[in-house]
Amino acid sequence: MKIHEFQSKELFRKYSIPVPEGMVVEKKDDAEKIAKQIDKKVVVKAQVHAGGRGKGGGIKVADSPEEAVQRADEIIGMNLVTHQTGPEGKHVRKVLIEEALEVEKELYLGMVIDRDTSMITVIASEEGGVEIETVAAKSPEKIIKVPIDPSVGIQPFQARKVTFGLNLPKELIRDGSKLVMNLYKLFNECDASLAEINPLVITKDKRLLAADAKVNFDDNALNRHQDIEKLRDINEEEPTEVEASKFNLSYVKLDGNVGCMVNGAGLAMATMDIIKHHGSMPANFLDVGGAASVERVENAFRILLSDKNVKAVLINIFGGIVRCDRVANGVIEAAKRLDVSVPIVVRLAGTNSNIAADILKKSDLSFEVAADLGDAAQKAVAAAK
16 A cells, blocks of 8 residues: 655654754645745755656645745646556645755665565665666665664664665764664564655755655555555545455456456556557456456456456466355356456366356356367457457
8 A cells, every 4th residue: 555755754753864944735825824834945846656756747845835826726636647646637626834954865765575684685875766676677786785683673884884875974873773673663663565765865954854755565464564554645546446345356457458357467567568469458457366257357356347448358277275166156146247349268176177168158148168279269359350
């Protein structure tokens, strides 16, 4: 789960990670009040779940409270397009009014889970303010990685190693080490999957501040963090993905025209690959799970078909936990209830697959039953075209 920058900074404050003074507003007229409270030059920042906001016109400086109102009026309600939003952009509903910093140096500090080592790993670089992937490609020697043993947690010497690697001034080593320790504590206690400060800045008056903040959380751990779960902003999420989550369906909307309904994430990935191999693009990732009941299949169909780009559907089910004949009956019942009008190609393998094929062929609906996955993909791609 992702949260906004202002929410991440509120969490930072809770864990004693220094951030600029600021407050979020939804109405332009409130910007003047906040700017007067800050009593400095301010920056007005669009609050959307995407990077590259500055280049897209979503971050603007205001020299006065009156100008803060103008900048807020320009940003609130805009459709912000960045390299991370795609061409459709994101509608801006809130802005963060924050003190504008006089920056001496920009740094990068982040924490992620390294799946290879099963450890939280600190990533830091003197090259802040740009994407860490760009730094890794052009100047990999400038990236510091410090893995943290989960059985003991972060140690003071590791935090100092990060600060030395960032070449912090001597007078900021203590503050920097404390910041790294506190960021690890937040990451660990909140079950985060990413915590990123880009840029972490040294100001001209020698303060070390998180000028930006991004925190993502492990969805599977949200039952332990109801306070964090309340921060979810469904306006920032794809509506069909939000709807799918209500039925515990793993659904991700894509840009193709062949809808996919599969049981198992690995099989779903293989199905998407083979659709692309045969000359088309998948419209979605959709894993209905092991128990493909009538209700589950019906909800999956409804969500899948709500995408107007879908011109054909490929159902690819392996009957291991669930029998193929039960899946076939579920597919028929769901298709009847929803009055499906696009071509449906079905590939069923596993327990009772022969019986399932007969059930589909004898139904009143015009399913195309495929012999294998390659055949299924070819038929679905042809039908979509």
